Amino acid sequence: MSVNKKIGFIGAGKMAGAIINGLIKSEFTTKENILATEINQELADKASQLLGIKVITDNIELVKSCDVIVLSVKPFIIKDVLNQIKNYITRDKLIISIAAGIGTESMEQILQNDIPVIRVMPNTPALVNEGMSAVCKGKYATDEQINFTKELFSKTGRCIEISEKLIDAVTGISGSGPAFFYLMIEAMADGGVKLGIPKATALELAAQTAIGAAKMILETGKHPSALKDEVTTPGGCTAAGLAVMEDMGVRSALINTVEATAKSASGLGN
Helix, strand or coil: CCCCCCEEEECCCHHHHHHHHHHHHCCCCCHHHEEEECCCHHHHHHHHHHHCCEEECCHHHHHHHCCEEEECCCHHHHHHHHHHHHHHCCCCCEEEECCCCCCHHHHHHHHCCCCCEEEEECCHHHHHCCEEEEEEECCCCCHHHHHHHHHHHHHHEEEEECCHHHHHHHHHHHHCHHHHHHHHHHHHHHHHHHCCCCHHHHHHHHHHHHHHHHHHHHHHCCCHHHHHHHHCCCCCHHHHHHHHHHHCCHHHHHHHHHHHHHHHHHCCCC
16 A cells, blocks of 8 residues: 655655655555655756656755655755755654764754654665665654654665664665675675686676575574584685685774774764
8 A cells, every 4th residue: 555645855866766666666655646856957857757756956846745855965965955945844744864974963953843854874775676774763753754764765675773873883884885795796706707707707606695695694594603604614615715804804804894984974964
């Protein structure tokens, strides 16, 4: 059953497009109940043709027309957008932001009037319906609104609720995480190419192996270390490979990568 709320997206880029496609394909809502904006008419026309929805250039018109407003623009312009629309936001509307580094409290201070705000950290695999989103509610958002938001973002993959104090850490793991896995998949494929496997074949081998390993964790509920041990025969080839990874500091490099990414995300709102 689709919802009757009018959902507006300020910004119709790739992430917004992924969410919109997920909502339409899952029949969570209809194309007629979705509206988006872009910064000029040319971009609006392209987005409209690509997504099959109405896309306009007026953020204020969108706010007046919609019950839920999703802020899907870059972090550095979030405050400008909020200042532009704040006089048209009423308490019966819900603001959802997918911008990294911008806290709910800072958005609430701009909007004032106890406006409900929810913050979400999605990721780009939403484009293939395998996204991972984490949501956290601001001071004035209700349980009903957070449940609505979780249902909305679950249409592009998995969605969990988390404390806002942990949202930058989420950015380090899943928000930016796809890029880290792309690097690892590329590197493993390059290892195969070095050994004579054609590049396309090596990429398929590495990418599908990554998918399979991830599904084993999610669907069996087993800890990664237990699954790792199941693959590893004492004195075998997997043990040899794991020893190289430990010697090269892969584990500590990934831990430090998540930490550095989270630290960078926390500064985006400044």
